Amino acid sequence: xxxxxAQILWQSLKDEGVDTVFGYPGGAVIDFYDALxxxxxxxxxxxxxxxxxxxxxxxxxxxxxxxxxxxxxxxGATNTVTGIATAYMDSIPMVVITGQVPTSLIGNDAFQxxxxxxxxxxxxxxxxxxxxxxxxxxxIKEAFYIARSGRPGPVLIDIPKDVTNSRTLYQAIQGVHMxxxxxxxxxxxxxxxxxxxxxxxxxxxxxxxxxxxxxxKGSEALTKLAQRTNIPVTGSLMGLGSYPGTDEKLWLGMLGxxxxxxxxxxxxxxxxxLAIGVRFDDRVTGKTDEFASKATIVHVDIDPTSIHKNVTVxxxxxxxxxxxxxxLNQLLDDEDPAVIxxxxxxxxxxxxxxxxxxPLGYNQKDCETIKPQYVIxxxxxxxxxxxxxxxxxxxxxxxxxxxYHFAKPNQWLTSGGLGTMGYGFPAAIGAQMAFPDKVVVxxxxxxxxxxxxxxxxxAVQNKLPVKIVILNNQYLGMVRQWQELFYKKNYSQTDMTHxxxxxxxxxxxxxxxxxxxxxxxxxxxxxKGLATPGPVIMEFMVSREECVYPMVPxxxxxxxxxxx
Numbered sequence: 001x002x003x004x005x006a007q008i009l010w011q012s013l014k015d016e017g018v019d020t021v022f023g024y025p026g027g028a029v030i031d032f033y034d035a036l037x038x039x040x041x042x043x044x045x046x047x048x049x050x051x052x053x054x055x056x057x058x059x060x061x062x063x064x065x066x067x068x069x070x071x072x073x074x075x076g077a078t079n080t081v082t083g084i085a086t087a088y089m090d091s092i093p094m095v096v097i098t099g100q101v102p103t104s105l106i107g108n109d110a111f112q113x114x115x116x117x118x119x120x121x122x123x124x125x126x127x128x129x130x131x132x133x134x135x136x137x138x139x140i141k142e143a144f145y146i147a148r149s150g151r152p153g154p155v156l157i158d159i160p161k162d163v164t165n166s167r168t169l170y171q172a173i174q175g176v177h178m179x180x181x182x183x184x185x186x187x188x189x190x191x192x193x194x195x196x197x198x199x200x201x202x203x204x205x206x207x208x209x210x211x212x213x214x215x216x217k218g219s220e221a222l223t224k225l226a227q228r229t230n231i232p233v234t235g236s237l238m239g240l241g242s243y244p245g246t247d248e249k250l251w252l253g254m255l256g257x258x259x260x261x262x263x264x265x266x267x268x269x270x271x272x273x274l275a276i277g278v279r280f281d282d283r284v285t286g287k288t289d290e291f292a293s294k295a296t297i298v299h300v301d302i303d304p305t306s307i308h309k310n311v312t313v314x315x316x317x318x319x320x321x322x323x324x325x326x327x328l329n330q331l332l333d334d335e336d337p338a339v340i341x342x343x344x345x346x347x348x349x350x351x352x353x354x355x356x357x358x359p360l361g362y363n364q365k366d367c368e369t370i371k372p373q374y375v376i377x378x379x380x381x382x383x384x385x386x387x388x389x390x391x392x393x394x395x396x397x398x399x400x401x402x403x404y405h406f407a408k409p410n411q412w413l414t415s416g417g418l419g420t421m422g423y424g425f426p427a428a429i430g431a432q433m434a435f436p437d438k439v440v441v442x443x444x445x446x447x448x449x450x451x452x453x454x455x456x457x458x459a460v461q462n463k464l465p466v467k468i469v470i471l472n473n474q475y476l477g478m479v480r481q482w483q484e485l486f487y488k489k490n491y492s493q494t495d496m497t498h499x500x501x502x503x504x505x506x507x508x509x510x511x512x513x514x515x516x517x518x519x520x521x522x523x524x525x526x527x528k529g530l531a532t533p534g535p536v537i538m539e540f541m542v543s544r545e546e547c548v549y550p551m552v553p554x555x556x557x558x559x560x561x562x563x564x
Contacts, residue, residue: 005133005164006035009097012140014039015172018068020059020433022052026072028099028112031164044433044462047454049076051426053083053096054452058427060092061413062388063434064217066147070097074112077158078119082420084154085123089417090238091215093152095143096124102162103131117158125153133166137173145176150183151303152215183302187319187327194315195274195298196331200339202272204347205231208255211238211416212277212301214409218322219243222276224329226250230341232351234263236278238416241406246385252351253360256284257552258398261358264550264558266351270295277301277321280310281417286558300324358550358563360402370519372396372471372542375526376403379441379469382526387439388413388431392424392448395477398548400443422451425468429455432464439467439530446472446499456509459535467529470502470539473546481547485562506537515539 003011009032013021020042025033036043046052049071056067067087071080077098087094101110117129126146128139136159143155199205213222219242226233226243227250233243234252245251253260255267267273273295278284280299285291288311299306299313300321307316317324332340362373376399379387389404390413391397397414406412413431415423428442442449449470459466471477476494483491506513512532516525522540529538550561 001170002167003170004031004035004167005136005159006031007038008133008136008168008170009140009159010035010039010041011170012137013041013068016066016140016144018066020044021068021070022046022055022059022430023070024049024052024072024076026076026099026112028073028101028161029070029164031161032070032099044429044458046426046458048452049079050083050422051429051452051455051458053080053094054086054423054426055430055433056094057083057087057092058390058413058430059434060094060430061427062410062431064410065093065434066144067092067094067430068097069094072099072112073101073116074114077114077116081120081123084120084156086415086418086420086423087154088123088125090211090415091152092154093147094154095147096154096156098156098158099164100129100158100160103160104162106160116156120156123154124156127156127158129158130160130163133163133168136163137170141173141176142178145178146181184304184318185302185320185323187300187317187324189327191315191317192324192327192331195317195328196335198272198296198298198315199229199231199332200335204270205229205272205274206267206270207231207233208235208267208273208275208278209233209239209242210236210276210278212321213239213242216277216302216321217409218277218325219409221322221325221329225325225332228329228332228337228341230344231274232266232348234259234267236281236284236416237401237414239278240401240412241409244407245405246407249348254401256558257286258402258548258550259558260355260360261550261561261563262351262354264552264561265354267292267295268559269350273297275299276325279306282310285311286552286556286560290557361564364519367519367543369543370516370522370540372399372473372540372546373403374519375469375471375522375540375542376400376443378523378526380404382523382530383439383441387411387441388428388435390414390424390428390431390440390442392442392444393419393421394445394448395481395548396443396445396448396471399471421448425449425452425466426455428466429459429464432466441467441469443469443471445477446470446474446502447476447496450499453505456506456511456535460510464535465533466535468535468537470537471542472499472502472539473542473544474499475544478548480545484545484547485551486553502537502539506535511535511537513537513539515541517541
């Protein structure tokens, strides 16, 4: 069957099981959009290309599928770079399709020409410039294979307009084999035997779980391993939901700069760390030469370049997190349960003491203004912990991480690596497309929500009932917090007292808006907002100078925490 390049693209997407594409048309991709009517693929028209790529990211994180977005050449392509880098840092599977000027004009400074392949080379897992239509189908197949396999990540395909319009035979290629790309999925069994012996000998073990567990669908195997061995679990920001945050016995909360006191103290005193699917970033380790100095460190990761990258590891295990955890559980089946999972009475008692002496906390009862932590706790209570939560970046992100207890994977969508303000709302739109019947909430600050608020039109037009919780402190909150603690309260350029009326803004887009200014209004506004059909903004005027605690100053050991 002979098809145009545009038809091959859509047919190839259908062959990959794609049912939703987020995009924004333009001259270089107009032929793709012309051909779209022939295919039953749902296209979501966003209001800015950055919204498209974040929405595809949110769709991927919530569903576990490859997210797809399409934009035109030049500024359309460059507007996706922040979103591509966001996905790259967090290893999110995504295929980004960009239009390009005709091959004869490449390099001639043609209208809306840009070298997007060169620009995105450092922040994509792989990228392609398609110069020959006979290779288009094969390239699309490879792009999806690369995006979803091994350590996942974004792949970009740049397609010139003349390739789009050419015709060639479409063959429906089955399968992909790439000689130079062979991820290691199955771990070395000798290394696993070492891990089992370390578990048997450890007195103070701890599991450190990360985003790799969520991406590999390894949460069930991780939970089984922790509970059968009685080993407490902490997580990175990206690892939230990979172990039930509702398990009060073994779950310690998040680790690192804004981690819990018990998690930071426990990993610093541990004699064994099982680090699964983490990358030991600087927000977790603090001062690296004082990080976990008493522990033997086991590091499991499918990406061998992540091992030894930031901390020295004693037992490296290269492999898929789920397959590795399942293999470990099989080996532990042959061991005496009393040896691998003793009560660990002293260790768990020490952890409880740390928890009791310095729990996460705030005081709403004696405060006339709304505490942001109270809003998140009420949101958790009213949604029964079952909502998909996306966040922007900053204090709102950290309070959501600390006070919404994630029991399951794929509930927590946040920009962990790049820290992208403006991520949360379009990501929530993507998640809502993946799960139309789920409650999806974006937790935002008054600063970050303004970065991609234009996507409210996308939500309204597509009848997506995304809820936005704005914690409005009239500041760029996290920067202000750093200025308060480390810059003698020199609040330089963080005051945002002039802002839109968010209730009226919601109404202007055709959505609903509610506001709470007092603590006793919080529950009522949340109930009203969650019950209202369609997209809703719920604005909470919170204490202006509330800080996120604990906090580890940048570069300090993680035991050096500033507490409430």
